[in-house]
């Protein structure tokens with residue numbers, strides 16, 4: 001019987017064969033199965049007995065082919081159980097051919113969902129298989145792949161279905177277009193901070209990376225958390241790609257498995273390298289990949305471990321993470337928008353009327369963590385001042401819904417044909433490269449931001465003022481000068 005192993009986000013065909021021989025009863029699984037997969041023995045045996053089926057008292061060998069491919073996790077349980085039951089004539093052999101299966105078995109025979117059911121189902125569809133047996137919770141995911149899920153709660157149900165004695169109740173229809181209401185806090189709550197709000201809007205429209213720096217309590221975190229609320233929904237292809245990644249780590253809600261909104265991930269600064277960039281056993285995607293097509297917020301940016309920050313440089317450039325696995329590498333997409341917040345110095349007083357009390361050495365140590373190469377990858381850097389009292393008392397700030405409309409309109413313009421550099425803007429850019437100075441990457445990033453600003457303004461050409469605004473978001477002196 002067929003199932004699929006995951007290599008990164010790719011399904012690899014695995015044929016599960018069971019062979020029963022006369023002799024002293026025993027049970028072996030061969031075919032490069034990892035520990036969780038070897039433990040299937042106990043779950044499968046116990047599951048079969050609990051389902052009131054017969055455990056064959058033979059020498060049982062289960063082969064997972066091809067042997068060269070590493071099999072990880074517990075998702076093979078259901079397939080192994082059905083292969084053994086077929087070999088002992090408890091389910092008809094013929095019925096296995098049209099089906100693939102994915103799911104873990106509990107000791108009492110219940111079928112549990114596993115991560116990656118969507119990817120397994122996609123493998124089945126490519127092989128022309130129409131039906132995938134899976135846990136009831138995975139049915140929505142499997143249906144997204146374009147095959148018919150056969151949701152089962154218990155191994156006994158799977159067997160009854162294979163014998164033609166039982167049909168699962170058809171699952172409730174999915175509503176793939178139903179937009180889940182955004183539970184993101186509203187921008188109207190952020191008072192003042194006009195520059196910060198403007199930068200957030202530009203970042204949203206052009207998918208730019210944004211760094212918000214400033215003294216404590218000025219609304220940096222507050223502003224960053226409101227970015228998802230002004231982003232347009234994902235296109236169908238993007239949504240499927242994001243859903244695939246979230247499926248692998250088992251993050252999908254069973255009722256509404258399609259991720260239609262840009263994901264928002266905000267890992268804590270104590271998070272490890274595998275947690276953020278991906279890896280570990282499996283290997284599984286990290287926060288950078290879970291934020292694919294969405295936002296990765298690194299709040300208190302300098303507190304993250306330096307190697308973790310450096311490891312993010314590559315995905316920021318290429319949009320993919322490549323992690324080592326037992327044989328070869330696994331590649332996960334990671335085209336995320338980075339938003340980071342930070343204080344300007346360890347004591348937090350810099351940029352504030354109170355002033356900074358950090359020693360030069362302490363300040364130097366703090367900045368050392370943020371290599372120039374890393375800072376260079378932010379398209380927009382904003383130093384946020386302490387809001388004035390009148391601003392905090394004020395009301396009537398724009399709502400997220402209003403800003404989202406402008407963002408959406410700018411996205412449409414950028415996709416239709418981005419604004420070109422105007423004749424007045426070009427000399428200013430040349431001058432900036434010489435005077436600031438701007439690196440090659442810096443120049444390209446400034447030009448991209450200027451394009452987004454022009455698209456927000458609805459013009460066909462990048463004017464001098466658009467470029468000047470883009471240049472104003474380069475690394476401010478508060479972050480580099482003493």
Ligand SMILES: Nc1ncnc2c1ncn2[C@@H]1O[C@H](COP(=O)(O)OP(=O)(O)OP(=O)(O)O)[C@@H](O)[C@H]1O
Pocket residue numbers: 189190191192193214215216217218219220221222223341342343387392
């Ligand atoms: N511009 C603002 N408008 C409205 N409320 C604000 C503003 N700035 C700060 N506040 C209030 O202060 C609280 C703290 O803001 P926030 O957590 O965003 O600060 P921060 O800049 O991230 O500070 P830190 O550097 O300490 O993390 C908010 O929950 C909010 O109540």
Ligand SMILES: [Mg+2]
Pocket residue numbers: 220221222299300341
């Ligand atoms: Mg904060």
